[in-house]
Amino acid sequence: MNQVNLNIDELQDFVGHIITNNRHLQAGGKKPVAIEVVGESGIGKTTSIMDMTTKHDLDFVKLNLAQIEELGDLVGFPIKQFQMWIEKDGKKRGKWVDEVAVNDHSKGGWQTTGKSRMSYSAPEWIADKKAGGVLLLDDWNRADVRFIQACMELVDRQQYISWTLPKDWHIILTANPDNGDYMVNSVDTAQKTRYITANLKFDVDVWARWAEENTIDTRCINFLLLHPELVTQDTNARSISTFFNSISSIKSFEDQLPLIQMIGEGSVGNEFASMFTTFINNKLDKLVTPKDIVQGKAEEVLPKLSECIGQGDNYRADIASILATRIANFSVAYSKTDTVTPKMQERLVTLCTKDYFTNDLKYLVVRTIFNGNKQKFNKMMMNPAIVKMTIK
Numbered sequence: 001m002n003q004v005n006l007n008i009d010e011l012q013d014f015v016g017h018i019i020t021n022n023r024h025l026q027a028g029g030k031k032p033v034a035i036e037v038v039g040e041s042g043i044g045k046t047t048s049i050m051d052m053t054t055k056h057d058l059d060f061v062k063l064n065l066a067q068i069e070e071l072g073d074l075v076g077f078p079i080k081q082f083q084m085w086i087e088k089d090g091k092k093r094g095k096w097v098d099e100v101a102v103n104d105h106s107k108g109g110w111q112t113t114g115k116s117r118m119s120y121s122a123p124e125w126i127a128d129k130k131a132g133g134v135l136l137l138d139d140w141n142r143a144d145v146r147f148i149q150a151c152m153e154l155v156d157r158q159q160y161i162s163w164t165l166p167k168d169w170h171i172i173l174t175a176n177p178d179n180g181d182y183m184v185n186s187v188d189t190a191q192k193t194r195y196i197t198a199n200l201k202f203d204v205d206v207w208a209r210w211a212e213e214n215t216i217d218t219r220c221i222n223f224l225l226l227h228p229e230l231v232t233q234d235t236n237a238r239s240i241s242t243f244f245n246s247i248s249s250i251k252s253f254e255d256q257l258p259l260i261q262m263i264g265e266g267s268v269g270n271e272f273a274s275m276f277t278t279f280i281n282n283k284l285d286k287l288v289t290p291k292d293i294v295q296g297k298a299e300e301v302l303p304k305l306s307e308c309i310g311q312g313d314n315y316r317a318d319i320a321s322i323l324a325t326r327i328a329n330f331s332v333a334y335s336k337t338d339t340v341t342p343k344m345q346e347r348l349v350t351l352c353t354k355d356y357f358t359n360d361l362k363y364l365v366v367r368t369i370f371n372g373n374k375q376k377f378n379k380m381m382m383n384p385a386i387v388k389m390t391i392k
Helices: 008-027 045-055 099-107 145-157 204-213 218-226 237-246 253-267 270-281 290-295 298-309 317-337 342-353 359-373 384-390
Strands: 004-006 034-038 059-064 078-088 091-098 111-120 133-138 169-175 195-200
Touching: 004 008, 008 034, 008 045, 008 169, 008 195, 008 204, 045 059, 045 133, 045 169, 078 099, 091 099, 091 111, 099 111, 133 145, 145 169, 204 218, 204 317, 218 270, 218 317, 237 253, 253 270, 290 298, 290 317, 290 342, 298 317, 298 342, 317 342, 317 359, 342 359, 342 384, 359 384
Parallel strands: 004 195, 034 169, 034 195, 059 133, 133 169
Antiparallel strands: 078 091, 078 111
């Protein structure tokens, strides 16, 4: 099966291009291209697509095909139609009219031709929609074969028998991998050629930025940045976030290790939970927070930062990488809703020009902030040493 492997950021750019290109196709009288997003359960397929539709100011309809029992909920229900005609200004024109509307048309001068047909009424989810939207057919390969065939009709023609999707609507399918680990229906080659497939992969850096913006417990973000290999099919991003949220009210992790282990075993499994308690036992949950690093008093915070990272033979490259990532992500997330003060920018300049981090990590911080919100950090970006980094 042909597919491209993308993280969530790349997927949103990819989908954004397809939407723009679909508009070009429709303007030329051609059918839009549909997209299938394949990924493990809990990796963020649906959420990322919802975020993308918001950015593009599109209407959004999500149908979970694995939970729909009636085919009519997807494609509408059968309805009898009669062919009717009327003569106006010396010209005859005709159309097919739903059975329930025949009497009203007759009162308006319309006449039946005697011909009838069975058709489909537009389903409720699309009946009142206007131009510009995304139809997300969620978990489509978990659905009954009848639904899969109906989906192919929509993908292929943007319509189902007698009703059509409004202009500027785009179809996105989400699916779990057909690798034997999920209860899914296989899709044959003829069907696969009707859409473009993107395989969504987990990216810890993308997750860390999302976690920062969604205020996941700072100690937990540090842990997953340190152990991204623990994200698997069984222990996916969704279950990990659930675990992290369920322990976020605990102020001192070391005082509640048995409870944390118990919650962990029930959500992310024994291996993940054990690694997390080891992380706590090693005092790594007590790393200085990015908020304190960026906004705290220099005389108090910067020595703590140096202590966490270490020097010489005691230098912890893994901890330095975590804290540099956190500083960059926190700064960008903070700038979206709050004022970035000159003092905060001065602190970032200090962190990126002094010897707290290696040059590659300094560049990481500058690049992330530069790409994330250059305008809010304009004074920082005017520093000569920072300017050199931005033009690399």
